[in-house]
Amino acid sequence: MKLVVRVKLLPTPVQAAALEATLHTCNQAATWAASVAFEKEARRPLELRKHTYAEIRFRWGLGAQAAQHAIKKTCDAYTALKANLRNGRYGRPGSRRHTRASGKPVVFRPQAAQPYDDRMLSWQHEQQTVSIWTTAGRLKNVAFTGQAEQLEVLAAHRRGESDLVFQGGKWFLIATCEIAEAAPNTHPAGFLGVDLGVVNIAVTSDGERHCGRRINRKREQDRKLRSELQKKNTKSARRRAKRHAGKEARRAKDINHKISKRIVAEAERTGRGIALETLTGIRERARLRKPQRTTLHSWPFAQLGAFIAYKAKRAGVPVVYVDPAYTSQECSKCHHTARGNRPSQAVFSCRVCGFVDHADHNASHNIRQRGWMAWVWGARSTAPELTLIT
The missing domain is CATH 3.30.420.10 (Ribonuclease H-like superfamily/Ribonuclease H)
Structure with a gap:
């Protein structure tokens, strides 16, 4: 079975700047690729690659693997959009939300997650560091941390790609792990x-x-605080609301x-x-x-x-x-x-x-x-x- 483990990166200020610039560049390239995919109706990786691969490498200076991932990320976004439209996530066909979602290209946030494969990212589990590709060159000895159980699972079972994520002012790597399932209990006692x-x-x-009851009281307090901060709408209130975002x-x-x-x-x-x-x-x-x-x-x-x-x-x-x-x-x-x-x-x-x-x-x-x-x-x-x- 698949599990996803999230570990926290501890980059130096110089390393953090390089990681941030990398995310911005990769997402700019992916947004441009999304506009090409929308214009030419090329929503599959092989087809979109013919229209965008060379330009992405020349204009944004991305490596071969990073360019491939930007294209694949674009195609995955359109696949998800198609599924959401089909499942009614944006309302009925012809509605304002449905038309707005389907009538324009996908746009990626400057700090949206970026996938990394083993050619772009290597793990040193004993030292708890990673070597990661950036637009400024390869960064070595980037420290990471996590709970002991997480790190054991990561070292023993990591397989496939990892995602670089910037969230709440912190850097994370989200890695996919393949774990063998325990033998199922085919004769339960009840x-x-x-x-x-x-x-x-x-x-x-x-x-x-x-x-x-206690949990619901605390959640009600959080909702009241959020409502009060939204009504205030001052600079300090917005800053406080941002700090509390996602807490519940x-x-x-x-x-x-x-x-x-x-x-x-x-x-x-x-x-x-x-x-x-x-x-x-x-x-x-x-x-x-x-x-x-x-x-x-x-x-x-x-x-x-x-x-x-x-x-x-x-x-x-x-x-x-x-x-x-x-x-x-x-x-x-x-x-x-x-x-x-x-x-x-x-x-x-x-x-x-x-x-x-x-x-x-x-x-x-x-x-x-x-x-x-x-x-x-x-x-x-x-x-x-x-x-x-x-």
Whole structure:
């Protein structure tokens, strides 16, 4: 399976200037190539290369590999744009957004990421340095750092290209790693059901709750601060807003990593699989009061599901997905289903057998049972092919 590891570069001021100039030059070349691709309708690498390769090398002075990557990056951008247009990301055909997106060439930001292959970038893992190509020449002994686990994975499993990224005033290298999957557990002792929600981000059928109340309060504070800074719109307010940009997303990502790690570790320890609810349409299914809608729509449920899936795949833990319909209204003991079984958000009380439990805990039991039935009827584990380790 593929994992993506991000390590932080520690360049000197001179090295940082060379890296910045390299990104600007490569993205200028890619933007020009994108305009040629748009004009001549040449969206494939071989076809676009005939129109742009020599000019990119002559005008911008890029090396052969850098020129090839600029062309490929342009074609990849048009492929992504085509997929987004087809999937309705920019609205319906003929709408203003759709016409604006499809009616002009792709433009790359001056500091957009630049791919590097092994001819342009070499790693010295023992010294924790890299040798990297720039428009000013080859930079040697550029230091990098990261967590010990990251560096071990990087040294043992790195394969293919790496991306140079400038983000938040810091330099990063994002490397792709190929990791052998653990032998899958084809005879699980049962399944660990996981119910996802807003008040409790995740509740397992073992009774473990990952409460979201404290997290949601902090997120509400962040939203209020962001709103106040936007209304102020002074120079210092914009500077402060920029400093806090992405903070909420990074916190949510860290929480999702921790929750998924605990769930997978428990399933692996007990020899069980994991049953997750299908997340498709979760925002349309949930009926919430207006103050809660922002919380629902801003929490990355798909990211949490992806983290659980890839960690489980790496550990050999099977994962199945089940239909979550009526899991919150169905009694996990007698399976009577009725809206009246859930008198409040936190309480489940069966009208037939009298079973009482926490509503999310009851739902996780239903997901666990449906997961086991799905496995018996031939469902198999799935996981995403690419995940970021930070």
